[in-house]
Amino acid sequence: MKKIPVKETIGSVLCHDITQIIPGKIKDRAFKKGHIIKKEDIPLLLSLGKDHIYVWEKKEGVLHENEAAERLRKLTAGAGITFSEVKEGKINFIAEYDGLLKINKELLYKLNSIGEMILVTLHNNYPVRKGKKVAGTRVIPLVIEEEKIKRAEEIIGNEKIVQVIPYKQMKVGIVTTGNEIYYGRIKDAFGAVIRKKMEEYDCEVLGQTILPDDPDKIRNAIESWIEKGADMVVCTGGMSVDPDDVTPTAIEKTGGEIITYGSPILPGAMFLLAYKKDIPILGLPGCVMYAKRTVFDLILPRLLIKERLKASDIAKYGHGGFCMECEVCRFPDCTFGKGV
Template sequence: MRLENIPLDQAVGAILVHNIVGADGRKAFSKGRVLTAEDVEKIRALGKATVNVAMLDPDDVREDDAAARLARAVAGDGVELSKPSGGRVNLYATTRGFLRVNRDALNQVNELNGVTLATISRFAPVAPRKMIATLKTIGLALPDATVRAVEEIGAVTSVAPVINRRAAIILTGSANGRARVEEIFVPPIRARLEELGAQIVSQEFVAEEENAIADAIADAIARAGAQLIVIAGETSIMDAEDVTPRGITRAGGVIELYGAPVEPGNLLLLAYRGAAPIIGAPGCIKSRATNVVDLILPRLLAGERVTRADVIALAEGGLLVG
């Protein structure tokens, strides 16, 4: 592509590089417009004899055509595209789940001159029609070789859908505190699970005792068929050897992590009993404000086995307040 200032007599079919303002001070012609004979005469009537245009080389792809091809290349499963406009295409989720981003591929795409691709945060929970990324070409055309390079890189973004999983809620505390615990914890926990498509198959309140917690976990999995368990209590888990982690271990669970570099949510406990994740929820789960549980729950409900390393990786951007 070459940028030239040419006489209006030669401008038909050329691409306008700059906006042109009419006699009323408003934009009369937008950059990127392919000039027609009628356009040329209107521009001439504004007192202009020349115009700044882009002249495409034989292997150039116009911005909207390029943007459409690029967007199709970087979009993976669970992603739909807007129509190209001004070299931009927005990418949207088609299903509820969380965003996967291939970081290496994202960097490769953005290393190419004339291509920019920005996404929301990796692993962010998404719903249908949520914008997850935007692609913009820089300039009025791109070499076909650049477009083909992105097509060879392949998908950058995809949405991992939430599976309709069966979830159980276990609450712990004293008999005197039961009503209060249920009042403050159940609504926000149920809302989080149900908004992500989970089916709540059991809810139980037990004493904050190792055996009681272990029995509740076993019952939730064996009798109710729970595939994910959330445990919340009158008091947050204060140590890896506290009552709740001991109960999880007694039930056959394995502690993956206690303590997360995310605020709110430092006192998160994550464990697994077989394939079933068990969340020892921090006290902040009683609020609907975003906390560590919101960062991992979509991934767990999508069937991903979140590891200690995955939670530690949340440290960058893990300060969710302030």
């Protein structure tokens, strides 16, 4: 700190709070620690009896908290992020548009291990809406050694820690199977649920094909939707292990790559994911019909950013993939699927 006459402090940074007291009217902080003094502040400072001020004296190799926070912002924020103004070494990261929040957890850990500066985020793969606060950075002391910021820059390089990837507005074909539905014994309940889920992401449902439990007919229907321009095919019904549940066999018959049949997610264990070239084919378990949130709600946003999932991506859902089935559903503001 350096003590200098108040009239010479323009552009300097306060090292402490300054309180204003007017008996019977005001007792409050007039200036915060870290405030950069402006010309128009001088009369008020003088009226508060401050002829001299303790200010931060800029030194080579030392950064003010706000300057360091700006460096961190530029270093860690990727696409789809806007920001609050910097204040006391803190900047909030805000979603610029609807999309899926992606966090580089490994780099985040390394950054927060340096010390005296932090970056705090929401969970990876969090579906966010425009305007949602997704992260915040903070420099802990008033001043920080520039060497620590440089170390962070070396660790992170050209990669980013926080970004929001926008959804693609996909065209979707639905294939529903089951003799009981095909022959009119019961009414299909899947179609309306799938359409509602797709509407949440502004996706277009091209149509729905209802078929008996015939693997060749199911395969042909899947391929037909792809030929008609579907970016994704969703299959419902016939996903259990009963002998007449043949949807997995039909999906395999398309020649697509089966990524997984089964997932460590409840509700949603009997989930199937396959790819026909770049087109995802989903086999949805019966729980999607009646449960508020299921495996479908965790996987769909990732598919809508064109992320090609691997078996290992699905396996990671074992940590956090257990839905608590709350009486009032708060998804995605809950623990479901937040372990990945």
